[in-house]
Amino acid sequence: MTLDMTNMVLLMALLAAGVWTVMTSDLLRSAIGLAVTSVILTLLLFQLGGPMAAVFELSVCAGLITVVFISTISLTKPKTVEVRQAYKLRRLTRFAFLPLILILVGYYVSTSHVRLDQKVLPLPASVDVRYALWALRRLDLVGQILIILAGIFGVVVLFKTKNDGEEEKK
Amino acid sequence: MATLLILLPLAAVVLLNLPMHKALNKAAFWFGVLLCLFQAILVTQAPAYVWNSCPYYVSRLVKFFPMVDSLTLVMLLSISIVGFVALLTARYSIRDNERLFNFSNLVILAFGGMNGIVLANDLFSLYVFLEVTAVTSFILIAFHGDRDALEGTFKYIVLSAAATAMILAAIALLFIVTGSVSFRSLQAVLTASSSNPLVMTAIILLAAGLFIKSGLVPFHGWLPDAYTAAPAATSVLLAGIVTKTTGVYTLIRLVTDVFAVSPTLNTLLLIVGMVSILVGALAALGQSDFKRMLAYSSISQVGYIILGLGAGTALGVAGAVFHLFNHSVFKSLLFVNAAAVEQQSGARNMDKLGGISDKMPITGATSVIAFLSTAGIPPLAGFWSKLIIIIAVWQAGHSHYAALAILASLITLAYFLSMQRRVFFGKLAPGLDLLKEACPWIIVSACVLALITIGIGVCIPWIFGTFLLPIRSIL
Numbered sequence: 001m002t003l004d005m006t007n008m009v010l011l012m013a014l015l016a017a018g019v020w021t022v023m024t025s026d027l028l029r030s031a032i033g034l035a036v037t038s039v040i041l042t043l044l045l046f047q048l049g050g051p052m053a054a055v056f057e058l059s060v061c062a063g064l065i066t067v068v069f070i071s072t073i074s075l076t077k078p079k080t081v082e083v084r085q086a087y088k089l090r091r092l093t094r095f096a097f098l099p100l101i102l103i104l105v106g107y108y109v110s111t112s113h114v115r116l117d118q119k120v121l122p123l124p125a126s127v128d129v130r131y132a133l134w135a136l137r138r139l140d141l142v143g144q145i146l147i148i149l150a151g152i153f154g155v156v157v158l159f160k161t162k163n164d165g166e167e168e169k170k
Numbered sequence: 171m172a173t174l175l176i177l178l179p180l181a182a183v184v185l186l187n188l189p190m191h192k193a194l195n196k197a198a199f200w201f202g203v204l205l206c207l208f209q210a211i212l213v214t215q216a217p218a219y220v221w222n223s224c225p226y227y228v229s230r231l232v233k234f235f236p237m238v239d240s241l242t243l244v245m246l247l248s249i250s251i252v253g254f255v256a257l258l259t260a261r262y263s264i265r266d267n268e269r270l271f272n273f274s275n276l277v278i279l280a281f282g283g284m285n286g287i288v289l290a291n292d293l294f295s296l297y298v299f300l301e302v303t304a305v306t307s308f309i310l311i312a313f314h315g316d317r318d319a320l321e322g323t324f325k326y327i328v329l330s331a332a333a334t335a336m337i338l339a340a341i342a343l344l345f346i347v348t349g350s351v352s353f354r355s356l357q358a359v360l361t362a363s364s365s366n367p368l369v370m371t372a373i374i375l376l377a378a379g380l381f382i383k384s385g386l387v388p389f390h391g392w393l394p395d396a397y398t399a400a401p402a403a404t405s406v407l408l409a410g411i412v413t414k415t416t417g418v419y420t421l422i423r424l425v426t427d428v429f430a431v432s433p434t435l436n437t438l439l440l441i442v443g444m445v446s447i448l449v450g451a452l453a454a455l456g457q458s459d460f461k462r463m464l465a466y467s468s469i470s471q472v473g474y475i476i477l478g479l480g481a482g483t484a485l486g487v488a489g490a491v492f493h494l495f496n497h498s499v500f501k502s503l504l505f506v507n508a509a510a511v512e513q514q515s516g517a518r519n520m521d522k523l524g525g526i527s528d529k530m531p532i533t534g535a536t537s538v539i540a541f542l543s544t545a546g547i548p549p550l551a552g553f554w555s556k557l558i559i560i561i562a563v564w565q566a567g568h569s570h571y572a573a574l575a576i577l578a579s580l581i582t583l584a585y586f587l588s589m590q591r592r593v594f595f596g597k598l599a600p601g602l603d604l605l606k607e608a609c610p611w612i613i614v615s616a617c618v619l620a621l622i623t624i625g626i627g628v629c630i631p632w633i634f635g636t637f638l639l640p641i642r643s644i645l
Binding site for chain 2: 135
């Protein structure tokens, strides 16, 4: 199989996994679908010559984020059979517009002569991910620390509220 | 020095959450207040060289040289004023110390995120700090955890995620074309290749993403629910500054500093601005919920800002930024008053209120000042900023837009008069005999905001020279 063919297969698999993640009715399956999508994206990033990006994708998105999602889902109650049945019937209608968007985007890309391979941006050998993160984008790391802190407060605030509510009910 | 405005909120939250944080429970609120005051004093008092200097240890920690201009300073001042008022409102409306501690920490984090947006000088940093502000906003809206709050948060998350995807895709496209994300490099390349289909796609995606963040029509679906369901202090923060920083400011910064001003983009801005003004005003007319009416009013007023930007002239941009600042102040004041009314009377439905001006005289009086300013009645601040926008739009040759904007101002006056009559004037509604004025925390907030609104209106000749002319120079 040629390199282009492999990339094409991986892209199709990525699309299929992404669609399944969004359309599945079960939250747990959705989280697993997201992990599968991340793993396929990791393979694509390796194929395209971005090993550091691939490692980040695999460790953070496929690993850490999935663990956080599954831990959170384990704290929720499963839906009843009736609710699940009603939801199954309803859920497909909300994606009815997706093929239309796909057709419109495809039409636009094919008619507007958009070329996505306009510029290849090879990084100098000295600029690796460590340098990019610690020297060039350190301010963004500050931003990411702020996001993580906000996430921690989110868990504290919302789960504490939930526990308080449950204690009051008891 | 500007870098400190991002690092200080981070340091404050880390310090406040050290293991002995129980002792610091009440300190979080005061830390937040001090940060706001420090920022306001720095913006109004510090000479230009202070902004460009950086203490040695800070520059060792983060190598970042923000571009500080008049627009940046206006936004930093707005953030400090609204942050201060939101914290005072939280102190009034959140009684539990631990919850106030968490809320104050989240406001400080949002503070850091908004400062980051305003100080960012490249698209990727801008995106990172947009996300910081968005994540803290989600949690602040869902803070009470009730069904309405979670529903409002969910709508905001879904639309915000769509906006984020659009903005990120646009950044990727611009990076493909230009090989850079810095504002300066982008401006040079985009001016030369504005007809490139990839650039046009990127600009459309960025504009659509920022329209969602600004809550402009037709992307406004999340805004009324989020503003209405959020806790009182969050509503003040969201309506006062969050949507303005994440959406409106970013749009102004990109249109003036990055994209080449083009007739097509100006027409798009004029149309979206005008539709938002009219739809927001007409929708506000039909509301009976106090906060929901204010939410639709916000959509309408943000429309004026976008209309000024769409004029495509220096005067239009100056008017847009002036109205952005004024709207931050008088909309915060209206939401502070809504918080006082809701907390004291237990009702938000205007049909269940009435005649409370006698019982809550300061809230009633400051509400009159805020609504007259929103409707553009002289000599209050809102009148001058709307006047500048309308003159700019007229001078740019869009007289029909200017005429419609004036007519919409009459609709604004109509729904605010209706609100004032239903809530504050007339006979006292049954069951409100024991109603009392709100506590000093909220009175101080309302009075500070009302004084700013009056002060700007009365001192317009001074404001024109020190505030508006420097803003015009950003073009």
